[in-house]
Amino acid sequence: MSEIVNSQQSDHEVRHHALVEHLVAELRPVRRLWPVRVRLAAWIAIEAGVLLLVIRNTQRTDLAQQLRDPWYLFGIGGFAVAGAIGAAFSLRSAIPGREPRRIELGMLLALTVASALLFLHEPINLLMPIGTFIHEGLPCAFGIAMFASLPLLALFWAVRRGAPLAGGAGGALAGAGAFLLSFALMRVNCPIDEGLHLFIWHFLPALIGVALSAGAGFLLFRKRSRVARPSSR
Amino acid sequence: MTSLIRKMAKGPIGELFYLDRPACVFRSHRSVVQPSLHQATLPRNFSRCGLRAASPVNDPFWTAGSVGTRSAPILVIKKIDSASEERSQTRARLMARMQDGDSDSCRALLDDIGPMVTNFLRRRIADRNALEDVYQETLMAFFQARHTYDPSRPLEPWLFAIARNVAADHARHFWTRARVEHLTDQMPEQPAGEEPRSDSSLEDAMAKLPEQQREAFSMLKLEGLSIEQAADRVGVSVGALRVRAHRAYKALRKLISE
Numbered sequence: 001m002s003e004i005v006n007s008q009q010s011d012h013e014v015r016h017h018a019l020v021e022h023l024v025a026e027l028r029p030v031r032r033l034w035p036v037r038v039r040l041a042a043w044i045a046i047e048a049g050v051l052l053l054v055i056r057n058t059q060r061t062d063l064a065q066q067l068r069d070p071w072y073l074f075g076i077g078g079f080a081v082a083g084a085i086g087a088a089f090s091l092r093s094a095i096p097g098r099e100p101r102r103i104e105l106g107m108l109l110a111l112t113v114a115s116a117l118l119f120l121h122e123p124i125n126l127l128m129p130i131g132t133f134i135h136e137g138l139p140c141a142f143g144i145a146m147f148a149s150l151p152l153l154a155l156f157w158a159v160r161r162g163a164p165l166a167g168g169a170g171g172a173l174a175g176a177g178a179f180l181l182s183f184a185l186m187r188v189n190c191p192i193d194e195g196l197h198l199f200i201w202h203f204l205p206a207l208i209g210v211a212l213s214a215g216a217g218f219l220l221f222r223k224r225s226r227v228a229r230p231s232s233r
Numbered sequence: 234m235t236s237l238i239r240k241m242a243k244g245p246i247g248e249l250f251y252l253d254r255p256a257c258v259f260r261s262h263r264s265v266v267q268p269s270l271h272q273a274t275l276p277r278n279f280s281r282c283g284l285r286a287a288s289p290v291n292d293p294f295w296t297a298g299s300v301g302t303r304s305a306p307i308l309v310i311k312k313i314d315s316a317s318e319e320r321s322q323t324r325a326r327l328m329a330r331m332q333d334g335d336s337d338s339c340r341a342l343l344d345d346i347g348p349m350v351t352n353f354l355r356r357r358i359a360d361r362n363a364l365e366d367v368y369q370e371t372l373m374a375f376f377q378a379r380h381t382y383d384p385s386r387p388l389e390p391w392l393f394a395i396a397r398n399v400a401a402d403h404a405r406h407f408w409t410r411a412r413v414e415h416l417t418d419q420m421p422e423q424p425a426g427e428e429p430r431s432d433s434s435l436e437d438a439m440a441k442l443p444e445q446q447r448e449a450f451s452m453l454k455l456e457g458l459s460i461e462q463a464a465d466r467v468g469v470s471v472g473a474l475r476v477r478a479h480r481a482y483k484a485l486r487k488l489i490s491e
Contacts, residue, residue, distance in 0.1 A: 012351070015365060015369070016344075016347050016368075019369055019373075020339075020343045023339065023343065023373070023376045024339050024340050026376070027339050027376075029334035030332050030334075030379055032332060032381075032383070032384075033381050035383070094381065095383075095391075096378055096381065096391050096395045097391040097394030098391075162378075163374075163378035163380075165398040166398075
């Protein structure tokens with residue numbers, strides 16, 4: 001019995017040394033990731049750029065007045081904060097051992113749901129002709145995707161630079177960061193404050209965007225084996 | 234953890250207890266455990282327990298938590314081995330140098346973390362062959378993800394997150410495969426009319442098997458041990474031995490039919 005254990009032990013050591021020598025041969029200096037807060041700040045700078053663009057080209061004529069309405073501010077603020085938190089979590093998900101915990105994810109979800117519940121405060125017009133509803137809504141859905149595209153690409157690039165252990169979760173969090181903030185930007189841009197419009201043409205496209213990002217993350221953040229296994233086993 | 238708490242609850246209130254392993258957060262209606270491991274100072278509720286520390290409170294190598302009922306809290310203190318703290322810092326330094334491309338540090342670090350990773354994985358993977366594979370995968374993943382390590386943080390949580398993930402991946406693949414393959418500890422029936430194989434061809438085929446598979450086969454089929462006895466003898470789980478035996482049967486069938 002002890003002979004078997006000893007032979008297994010020495011076998012393990014031989015393989016370990018072969019692997020170590022193989023990895024040492026592959027060793028190159030690497031550029032460390034910037035800290036999460038620095039990368040998050042860079043991402044928020046991108047979002048700020050998009051916000052400036054939105055404010056300059058907004059279709060709202062009552063923005064100054066709306067900004068004094070606490071419901072409007074809570075709605076925008078809730079989604080903006082949720083988006084920033086989602087982005088921070090996605091950056092953390094690219095570092096082993098620093099993935100967001102369940103309670104943190106739960107808080108992000110709760111904040112998103114609470115912000116979405118503010119739609120109930122907006123009036124709902126069920127008498128609008130379906131054609132008009134679609135005609136007014138499609139540009140908003142397109143806008144959500146447009147506003148999210150650059151921040152999403154930046155987040156995907158940043159997450160891919162790291163080593164995400166769960167690709168789908170990393171993608172979903174990056175999507176949450178980009179699309180929830182895009183939702184907030186669209187509230188600044190879109191002059192329609194109607195509950196059904198906000199839900200169907202703003203919120204649902206953002207949710208679909210998050211789901212697609214999760215799928216993209218699953219495919220893009222798969223573990224890539226850049227180091228071949230040592231041939232001797 | 235439950236037995237640990239029971240043991241604590243029997244002790245006199247006001248005594249210092251030592252944790253022999255890291256505790257997990259545990260709550261129930263009867264007891265409250267809030268360990269705050271790896272923290273530099275004792276928790277705030279330390280003074281509320283009415284206890285006196287056996288060592289300076291600001292000693293950086295103390296870790297503490299409270300165990301007991303709300304009405305009778307008991308403080309649990311463990312002194313972190315200062316040598317292990319030092320080792321951890323050394324690992325972080327080696328890792329930082331490894332990130333800069335220092336091959337000696339890389340070698341030293343991989344040799345240092347090897348046993349730690351093996352022990353960590355051994356608790357999750359019973360099969361020795363699989364353990365070896367997962368071990369290699371873990372070290373390779375560790376190597377590939379080295380740029381994500383922040384040298385100002387301890388290395389171990391980062392390393393164990395990688396190891397845990399690789400082990401979880403392995404478990405997922407194992408169960409997916411197990412759903413497809415039918416594992417059995419019985420040799421397949423020999424087709425009627427087929428010539429019985431000679432012992433020498435079996436011996437030749439057995440000689441080609443990996444050692445662990447040969448061992449499993451020989452214990453089950455030549456020595457006639459039950460699968461439980463064989464697993465007990467080798468020191469692996471019944472499931473792991475069954476997998477080895479299954480692989481041995483498959484390999485033998487293939488080798489003999491060639």
